[in-house]
Amino acid sequence: MSAIAYLDHNATTPLRPGAASAMRAALELAGNPSSVHRFGRVARNLVEQARDQVGELAGVSAARVTFTSGATEANALALHGAGRRALVSGIEHDSVLANAPNAERIAVDARGVVDLSDLERRLAENGQPALVAVMLANNETGVIQPLADVARIAHRHGAIVLCDAVQAAGRIAFNALDLGADLLTLSAHKLGGPQGVGALVNVSDVALQPLVCGGGQERGLRPGTENVAGIVGFGAAAQEARAGLSQAPALAAERDRLEGRIKAIARQAMVVGADAPRLPNTSCLVMPAVPAETQVMALDLDGVAISAGAACSSGRVRASHVLAAMGLGPDSARSAIRVSLGWNTAAADIDRFVDSWTRLWTRVGEPRAIGSAA
Numbered sequence: 001m002s003a004i005a006y007l008d009h010n011a012t013t014p015l016r017p018g019a020a021s022a023m024r025a026a027l028e029l030a031g032n033p034s035s036v037h038r039f040g041r042v043a044r045n046l047v048e049q050a051r052d053q054v055g056e057l058a059g060v061s062a063a064r065v066t067f068t069s070g071a072t073e074a075n076a077l078a079l080h081g082a083g084r085r086a087l088v089s090g091i092e093h094d095s096v097l098a099n100a101p102n103a104e105r106i107a108v109d110a111r112g113v114v115d116l117s118d119l120e121r122r123l124a125e126n127g128q129p130a131l132v133a134v135m136l137a138n139n140e141t142g143v144i145q146p147l148a149d150v151a152r153i154a155h156r157h158g159a160i161v162l163c164d165a166v167q168a169a170g171r172i173a174f175n176a177l178d179l180g181a182d183l184l185t186l187s188a189h190k191l192g193g194p195q196g197v198g199a200l201v202n203v204s205d206v207a208l209q210p211l212v213c214g215g216g217q218e219r220g221l222r223p224g225t226e227n228v229a230g231i232v233g234f235g236a237a238a239q240e241a242r243a244g245l246s247q248a249p250a251l252a253a254e255r256d257r258l259e260g261r262i263k264a265i266a267r268q269a270m271v272v273g274a275d276a277p278r279l280p281n282t283s284c285l286v287m288p289a290v291p292a293e294t295q296v297m298a299l300d301l302d303g304v305a306i307s308a309g310a311a312c313s314s315g316r317v318r319a320s321h322v323l324a325a326m327g328l329g330p331d332s333a334r335s336a337i338r339v340s341l342g343w344n345t346a347a348a349d350i351d352r353f354v355d356s357w358t359r360l361w362t363r364v365g366e367p368r369a370i371g372s373a374a
């Protein structure tokens with residue numbers, strides 16, 4: 001059994017070996033992709049090869065891919081760059097919510113699925129050209145959203161669709177055109193590439209203003225010398241992740257085994273979003289009566305890495321807006337943990353998690369749950 005069970009792939013996924021070696025080779029190169037000489041041409045070719053690889057993962061041509069510093073920047077570029085009134089689902093990532101502070105929030109149901117009739121009503125009420133932001137899969141629960149239906153409704157009302165596909169990419173197969181997304185965002189480090197690189201995919205030629213001015217890189221939409229090694233790592237990871245999609249059913253089986261064992265041990269344990277279609281790798285579990293931070297720390301001491309609901313920023317755990325939008329009470333939300341599997345997860349990692357969780361449950365959870373029922 002490995003010394004550590006890393007089960008926090010939704011926070012960041014370990015670098016895939018192919019991405020690491022491609023990046024090492026790229027770091028040895030001197031060229032600026034904008035230079036005309038041979039060094040520049042080599043760097044340019046690497047960037048363009050990565051653009052092909054990322055385009056293939058999203059099912060679009062390379063010309064539609066703009067590299068950014070990550071999905072936070074890609075979401076900001078889409079929301080500010082399109083300059084439209086925004087409607088966002090209540091379960092979007094902070095990088096969407098914070099870049100659209102005046103946006104209307106589209107409701108989600110108790111399963112964590114966006115409410116299509118609420119979307120329809122809001123679009124019908126206000127005639128202004130809108131941008132509708134709905135993610136493909138949620139980072140906390142893994143719940144997959146009905147993007148094609150969202151797009152059909154949005155387009156009927158003259159709105160465009162921004163789809164944050166960060167957590168879905170490399171975990172489920174999809175095609176930006178079939179989804180009906182006009183803009184789609186990706187992050188390298190959630191699919192086995194490096195941190196600090198992402199992409200905005202402009203599927204349907206949406207007119208966009210850049211966030212920063214400078215040189216003409218990325219067609220002027222994202223000026224600045226390219227992060228060549230990061231982009232190369234992104235491309236290699238995208239290719240490996242695409243090839244690894246066939247392993248999704250096996251991953252889902254491991255995730256189901258994990259949830260089955262937890263529910264067999266603790267009758268009170270709840271799987272959030274279990275009634276909706278979900279990513280194969282994500283499990284959001286509520287262990288009643290035990291705060292999420294207590295669980296994260298206890299599991300960490302046993303060498304098991306998971307997270308409390310949403311990944312905390314700067315070590316600060318906030319109440320989850322996702323779980324609140326689903327109508328989960330504050331007590332349950334405070335006890336929610338997220339276990340997320342990935343390309344290097346072994347059955348032994350799941351066993352290690354279940355063993356550690358069981359020890360905590362019998363020591364703290366079960367006595368408290370019995371106490372609170374009395």
Ligand code: PMP
Nearest residue numbers: 070071072093095139166187198
């Ligand atoms: N969207 C979602 C759904 C995410 O999970 C994340 C990362 N937590 C982001 C956007 C932001 O991506 P990045 O870390 O590349 O800025």
